[in-house]
Amino acid sequence: MSKIAVAVLNRKGGVGKTTISVILAQMALIRHNKVLAVDLDPSKNFSDALGFMKNYFKDSLRIKNTLEDSDADAPEEWIVIDCPPSFDEASNHAMIFADIAVIPVRPDFFSLANLGIIYSEAQKAGKEAAQLPLVKVGFDVSSMTKIANDIISDRDYPVAAELPLHKRIPYNITSGIVWSTGLTANSRRPYEKLYEKILKAVDKLTNGVSDIREVWTDRNEGITNNANI
Numbered sequence: 001m002s003k004i005a006v007a008v009l010n011r012k013g014g015v016g017k018t019t020i021s022v023i024l025a026q027m028a029l030i031r032h033n034k035v036l037a038v039d040l041d042p043s044k045n046f047s048d049a050l051g052f053m054k055n056y057f058k059d060s061l062r063i064k065n066t067l068e069d070s071d072a073d074a075p076e077e078w079i080v081i082d083c084p085p086s087f088d089e090a091s092n093h094a095m096i097f098a099d100i101a102v103i104p105v106r107p108d109f110f111s112l113a114n115l116g117i118i119y120s121e122a123q124k125a126g127k128e129a130a131q132l133p134l135v136k137v138g139f140d141v142s143s144m145t146k147i148a149n150d151i152i153s154d155r156d157y158p159v160a161a162e163l164p165l166h167k168r169i170p171y172n173i174t175s176g177i178v179w180s181t182g183l184t185a186n187s188r189r190p191y192e193k194l195y196e197k198i199l200k201a202v203d204k205l206t207n208g209v210s211d212i213r214e215v216w217t218d219r220n221e222g223i224t225n226n227a228n229i
Contacts, residue, residue: 002206004028005072005079006198007098011114013085016104016137018045019169020194021082023179025050027195028078029057030178036076037063040090046082052176067094087118096125099202101132102160102194107139107148115157130213131205133160135194160216161194 008021018041028035035057039046047063054061062074067081067090081098083091095101095118103118105111115134122132134157139145152159164187172181180188201215 002202003072003074003077003079004198004202005081005098005100007081007083007091007094007101008104009083009087009091009095009101009118010103010105010111011085011087011091011118012106012111015106015111016135016163017041017085018043018049018082019173020102020104020135020163021046021080022049022173023169023191024195024198025061025078025080026053026179027192028080029060032060033078034060034076035062035078035080036071036074037061038067038071038079038081038094039063039065040067040094041082041084049173049176053178067097069097072097087114087121092121092125095122095127095132099131099205100198101127102135102198103132104135104137105148105152106137107142107145112148112151115155119157128210128212130158130211130216131201133158133216135160136162138163138165158213158216160197161190163190163194 006024008017010017025035025037037046037050044065047065050061050063062076071079081094083094103115119129119132122129134152136159139148139162166183166187168182169179172179197215201212204212204215
């Protein structure tokens with residue numbers, strides 16, 4: 001298996017960066033991968049959430065608060081980087097370092113407003129737009145969601161997944177138990193599909209395929225939810 005480095009970033013806070021980072025790290029761990037978790041957010045919620053489970057995952061999980069280029073040679077199969085709610089030097093470094101940089105967005109102008117800056121910086125760094133897929137979080141049937149979807153579609157931003165809000169997930173994470181505890185198979189599936197798509201995308205990149213946009217759009221299911229179920 002190729003080493004996989006995933007950054008989760010957006011200039012806006014409260015869009016689900018840390019939640020997605022924890023879920024990706026835990027899914028990799030549960031599948032018997034070693035994970036290096038890099039927490040660049042000053043709040044350190046990523047470190048705390050995974051720290052609750054350090055005894056459970058034992059030597060398979062390593063947590064640190066800085067990202068060095070030498071981490072590319074780390075022994076772990078997965079590197080998951082939780083970025084601060086800003087596109088600063090640390091986030092830019094994480095974007096350049098990562099194979100895939102996931103960008104969670106909510107259906108509001110604030111989480112969409114700075115996407116142009118992120119994609120512009122990615123282009124300067126030689127990253128393809130498809131290496132920075134959006135993840136829609138909590139998109140529902142409201143008028144604001146329609147406007148947000150129109151903006152995303154008009155600007156042709158790649159979309160990797162649509163994740164419903166689910167109050168059980170943050171409860172599990174802050175309680176120190178596996179994110180999916182108590183969820184039905186149907187509730188888990190959108191997150192599992194995102195994980196699988198990241199695996200497929202990195203595999204293609206490793207094999208010299210630069211155009212990976214089809215990974216995100218292939219069999220992409222539109223999953224919406226208008227409530228914290």
